[in-house]
Amino acid sequence: MTIKLYCFGESGNAYKAALALELSGLDWEPVYVDFFGGEARSPEFREINPMGEVPVMVDGDVTLSQSGVIQDYVSSKSGKLGGKSAAERREVLRWQFWDNHKMSSQIGMTRFLMNFIPEDKRPAEVIAFNQGRLKAAYKVLETELADKNWLVGDDVTIADISCCGYLFYPEPFGFDRADWPNINAWLDRISALPGWKHPYDLMPGSPADRA
Numbered sequence: 001m002t003i004k005l006y007c008f009g010e011s012g013n014a015y016k017a018a019l020a021l022e023l024s025g026l027d028w029e030p031v032y033v034d035f036f037g038g039e040a041r042s043p044e045f046r047e048i049n050p051m052g053e054v055p056v057m058v059d060g061d062v063t064l065s066q067s068g069v070i071q072d073y074v075s076s077k078s079g080k081l082g083g084k085s086a087a088e089r090r091e092v093l094r095w096q097f098w099d100n101h102k103m104s105s106q107i108g109m110t111r112f113l114m115n116f117i118p119e120d121k122r123p124a125e126v127i128a129f130n131q132g133r134l135k136a137a138y139k140v141l142e143t144e145l146a147d148k149n150w151l152v153g154d155d156v157t158i159a160d161i162s163c164c165g166y167l168f169y170p171e172p173f174g175f176d177r178a179d180w181p182n183i184n185a186w187l188d189r190i191s192a193l194p195g196w197k198h199p200y201d202l203m204p205g206s207p208a209d210r211a
Contacts, residue, residue: 008205
């Protein structure tokens with residue numbers, strides 16, 4: 001049975017789930033959600049996910065939301081991307097929780113404020129504050145990757161997929177790969193993995209479609 005992922009290309013959290021599915025080798029397909037048209041907040045979509053968010057994964061009688069939960073499900077079902085021991089599994093979770101709190105949530109908000117609302121409504125002080133928090137997060141990631149190829153163990157895991165998700169997007173949010181050589185090399189390793197695709201190639205929906 002083909003797994004369905006309700007998503008749209010501009011969502012970094014959806015990309016985390018989609019990339020995990022793609023790299024796992026599981027059979028899946030994207031289902032486009034017109035987020036900017038309000039579909040995620042429609043009564044019909046809330047029957048799938050009462051939280052009114054993407055991504056949502058449907059695998060037979062299993063329906064899951066939240067990218068970290070979906071990644072964990074994909075890893076468990078495929079036997080891939082989850083670490084090779086209980087200790088590594090806990091370390092994977094540590095990085096996923098850190099990313100969700102310290103990095104992805106900040107990037108998502110900053111990227112939205114800088115790119116997806118009218119220029120005259122962009123709060124400069126809020127953007128600058130978020131970028132300061134993000135710089136601290138990038139420093140943590142840069143230091144961690146100074147002497148290792150992957151965040152956990154000797155192979156890619158959903159820790160890497162979680163933390164890299166937003167960093168592949170082209171819209172400006174205060175991140176320049178050239179400023180972070182260890183992160184840059186790590187992103188190159190991820191994009192060289194068999195099956196890797198850019199978010200706008202992996203899922204339907206991009207800024208160009210709304211232009």
